[in-house]
Amino acid sequence: xxxxxxxxxxxxxxxxxxxxxxxxxxxxxxxxxxxxxxxxxxxxxxxxxxxxxxxxxxxxxxxxxxxxxxxxxxxxxxxxxxxxxxxxxxxxxxxxxxxxxxxxxxxxxxxxxxxxxxxxxxxxxxxxxxxxxxxxxxxxxxxxxxxxxxxxxxxxxxxxxxxxxxxxxxxxxxxxxxxxxxxxxxxxxxxxxxxxxxxxxxxxxxxxxxxxxxxxxxxxxxxxxxxxxxxxxxxxxxxxxxxxxxxxxxxxxxxxxxxxxxxxxxxxxxxxxxxxxxxxxxxxxxxxxxxxxxxxxxxxxxxxxxxxxxxxxxxxxxxxxxxxxxxxxxxxxxxxxxxxxxxxxxxxxxxxxxxxxxxxx
Amino acid sequence: xxxxxxxxxxxxxxxxxxxxxxxxxxxxxxxxxxxxxxxxxxxxxxxxxxxxxxxxxxxxxxxxxxxxxxxxxxxxxxxxxxxxxxxxxxxxxxxxxxxxxxxxxxxxxxxxxxxxxxxxxxxxxxxxxxxxxxxxxxxxxxxxxxxxxxxxxxxxxxxxxxxxxxxxxxxxxxxxxxxxxxxxxxxxxxxxxxxxxxxxxxxxxxxxxxxxxxxxxxxxxxxxxxxxxxxxxxxxxxxxxxxxxxxxxxxxxxxxxxxxxxxxxxxxxxxxxxxxxxxxxxxxxxxxxxxxxxxxxxxxxxxxxxxxxxxxxxxxxxxxxxxxxxxxxxxxxxxxxxxxxxxxxxxxxxxxxxxxxxxxx
Numbered sequence: 001x002x003x004x005x006x007x008x009x010x011x012x013x014x015x016x017x018x019x020x021x022x023x024x025x026x027x028x029x030x031x032x033x034x035x036x037x038x039x040x041x042x043x044x045x046x047x048x049x050x051x052x053x054x055x056x057x058x059x060x061x062x063x064x065x066x067x068x069x070x071x072x073x074x075x076x077x078x079x080x081x082x083x084x085x086x087x088x089x090x091x092x093x094x095x096x097x098x099x100x101x102x103x104x105x106x107x108x109x110x111x112x113x114x115x116x117x118x119x120x121x122x123x124x125x126x127x128x129x130x131x132x133x134x135x136x137x138x139x140x141x142x143x144x145x146x147x148x149x150x151x152x153x154x155x156x157x158x159x160x161x162x163x164x165x166x167x168x169x170x171x172x173x174x175x176x177x178x179x180x181x182x183x184x185x186x187x188x189x190x191x192x193x194x195x196x197x198x199x200x201x202x203x204x205x206x207x208x209x210x211x212x213x214x215x216x217x218x219x220x221x222x223x224x225x226x227x228x229x230x231x232x233x234x235x236x237x238x239x240x241x242x243x244x245x246x247x248x249x250x251x252x253x254x255x256x257x258x259x260x261x262x263x264x265x266x267x268x269x270x271x272x273x274x275x276x277x278x279x280x281x282x283x284x285x286x287x288x289x290x291x292x293x294x295x296x297x298x299x300x301x302x303x304x305x306x307x308x309x310x311x312x313x314x315x316x317x318x319x320x321x322x323x324x325x326x327x328x329x330x331x332x333x334x335x336x337x338x339x340x341x342x343x344x345x346x347x348x349x350x351x352x353x354x355x356x357x358x359x360x361x
Numbered sequence: 362x363x364x365x366x367x368x369x370x371x372x373x374x375x376x377x378x379x380x381x382x383x384x385x386x387x388x389x390x391x392x393x394x395x396x397x398x399x400x401x402x403x404x405x406x407x408x409x410x411x412x413x414x415x416x417x418x419x420x421x422x423x424x425x426x427x428x429x430x431x432x433x434x435x436x437x438x439x440x441x442x443x444x445x446x447x448x449x450x451x452x453x454x455x456x457x458x459x460x461x462x463x464x465x466x467x468x469x470x471x472x473x474x475x476x477x478x479x480x481x482x483x484x485x486x487x488x489x490x491x492x493x494x495x496x497x498x499x500x501x502x503x504x505x506x507x508x509x510x511x512x513x514x515x516x517x518x519x520x521x522x523x524x525x526x527x528x529x530x531x532x533x534x535x536x537x538x539x540x541x542x543x544x545x546x547x548x549x550x551x552x553x554x555x556x557x558x559x560x561x562x563x564x565x566x567x568x569x570x571x572x573x574x575x576x577x578x579x580x581x582x583x584x585x586x587x588x589x590x591x592x593x594x595x596x597x598x599x600x601x602x603x604x605x606x607x608x609x610x611x612x613x614x615x616x617x618x619x620x621x622x623x624x625x626x627x628x629x630x631x632x633x634x635x636x637x638x639x640x641x642x643x644x645x646x647x648x649x650x651x652x653x654x655x656x657x658x659x660x661x662x663x664x665x666x667x668x669x670x671x672x673x674x675x676x677x678x679x680x681x682x683x684x685x686x687x688x689x690x691x692x693x694x695x696x697x698x699x700x701x702x703x704x705x706x707x708x709x710x711x712x713x714x715x716x717x718x719x720x721x722x
Contacts, residue, residue, distance in 0.1 A: 024362075056418055
């Protein structure tokens with residue numbers, strides 16, 4: 001099966017094998033060695049000298065963790081929202097009592113750094129900025145370098161959902177001054193879902209010290225205390241960690257720079273081939289993501305039918321649109337364990353399935 | 362390796378194999394079939410007609426979920442605490458703003474139902490009772506049948522940490538009127554850690570409708586909405602779910618009654634053999650758990666040394682004591698994939714290692 005949704009992704013055989021290992025004591029020396037090595041490689045991949053923690057949960061759990069560890073009820077936060085996951089970030093912050101200002105951009109358009117500057121200049125009381133690096137729902141990568149420069153200028157806390165970017169798209173956490181960065185094992189990491197990975201800067205620790213949102217399971221201070229002895233506060237998803245630890249060895253072998261180049265290449269190829277089928281991209285090329293491509297359902301194209309035909313007749317699984325984009329786009333995931341050959345398979349399937357689903361190009 | 366801590370537990374070979382499967386679309390038909398079947402079997406094992414949800418997280422995450430879904434800040438709750446995990450339950454409730462009354466019992470002694478009755482009769486404003494069914498830290502199984510009868514009499518919400526009991530020790534959720542019951546995949550379930558499983562009664566849903574503790578990731582209402590379409594709100598720990606789904610098939614083959622009998626038998630054998638080595642149990646026999654046996658470090662016995670010798674020379678992993686019990690007890694886990702033969706191996710190792718660790722019996 002060609003599973004080409006934006007996560008979970010197919011796994012290399014050596015990762016599948018790594019998962020078939022027996023359980024070990026999560027408070028023993030073997031575990032300590034594994035988590036310490038995995039964390040060290042992760043720090044390289046996050047490009048940070050700060051803390052990095054492995055939390056058992058989905059990416060959304062990691063987003064919740066980022067919020068409850070750094071903010072207090074009543075804190076004003078600016079959420080940069082240009083898609084489904086930006087809105088989710090805002091929803092979580094609101095659930096925990098933050099006063100959220102949603103700076104919205106059209107879905108499919110990128111966040112505009114100048115608009116962020118304007119918003120921050122209007123309200124000195126803003127505590128933090130929450131941003132989605134790669135908006136999985138629309139296939140847009142936001143210009144985090146420019147956004148972070150603005151946020152640093154105004155000295156706000158910068159909390160980044162990098163769930164579908166990190167490990168595939170360049171994100172120098174420290175160089176860009178990102179305070180909490182969240183990613184998840186099933187995205188760029190060639191591992192199954194079940195772990196969220198978060199980085200925590202010195203500034204984030206200072207915010208943590210006074211943050212009053214209630215927390216227990218996601219508490220970074222507990223994670224830090226236990227990691228010092230090579231443990232996690234609560235029993236972790238061991239099998240998922242076996243997989244991630246094995247995948248991180250592959251990351252180190254390939255090298256982050258090469259991995260980013262591979263995703264850039266595969267992303268460009270995907271966009272080009274989609275256009276050559278007579279289709280158009282949902283976002284503009286200039287902000288199109290190298291991990292997920294969102295394609296417009298041009299006139300006549302029945303997305304639901306297309307996905308069903310691909311799944312049932314060609315063994316290819318793509319994703320539809322979320323929420324307001326349901327039926328309007330479909331999405332091709334190309335992150336993690338992916339090369340040009342995989343895209344060739346997808347395009348071959350699309351070429352056959354598109355006419356059956358009402359699109360003749 | 363004989364991993365005999367109270368979870369994670371060793372896994373049968375067919376479960377290890379089940380984990381080495383490729384990823385699938387967690388929003389697709391194959392996933393829907395898997396989660397719906399797993400949930401149906403889980404309901405049988407919980408002995409409930411209520412809802413059962415699979416949450417990606419550890420057991421502690423499940424405890425947090427139980428609390429934040431049913432309570433509001435300021436709610437008075439009675440926590441029955443006779444060990445490390447009872448205290449944790451209270452700590453979580455306090456973190457989220459509950460007004461917690463800890464009804465404490467000596468560690469190693471069971472919760473006394475009459476004391477619960479007294480406490481409830483003294484304070485009509487109590488909203489819920491939180492109790493640990495099987496206290497993993499002390500090897501005590503509380504008399505939940507009697508406790509639940511008292512709680513029902515006073516019409517309080519009953520929230521049960523059954524993390525290390527359910528699936529191994531009888532717990533008829535509906536018959537005993539338990540409103541939220543929490544367990545975790547790495548305990549009795551022959552699966553790796555990474556999933557918490559929770560049941561939710563009608564009364565719990567009524568509490569949920571007015572519960573004001575902040576929640577997003579753990580939200581039961583979201584879990585219910587998505588399960589209706591065969592999904593989870595957030596990407597679940599797929600590999601762990603593959604394992605649990607396969608383990609639940611084994612559960613159904615063996616039958617819950619037989620599984621409970623097996624644990625009863627293995628528990629009794631463990632206690633008997635421990636005594637025949639000249640050691641004594643930490644709790645009294647009458648409340649001793651059938652999933653974990655806590656053994657006193659009688660005079661001369663160096664627990665740390667014992668565990669190290671067992672690990673390094675005999676390939677047997679047991680657990681030490683937690684918190685105030687550090688150095689005072691050691692614990693043998695016998696839950697999930699366990700038979701008498703496994704206990705024989707442990708006892709053989711203990712017989713050799715005990716004198717080396719200072720205990721001559």
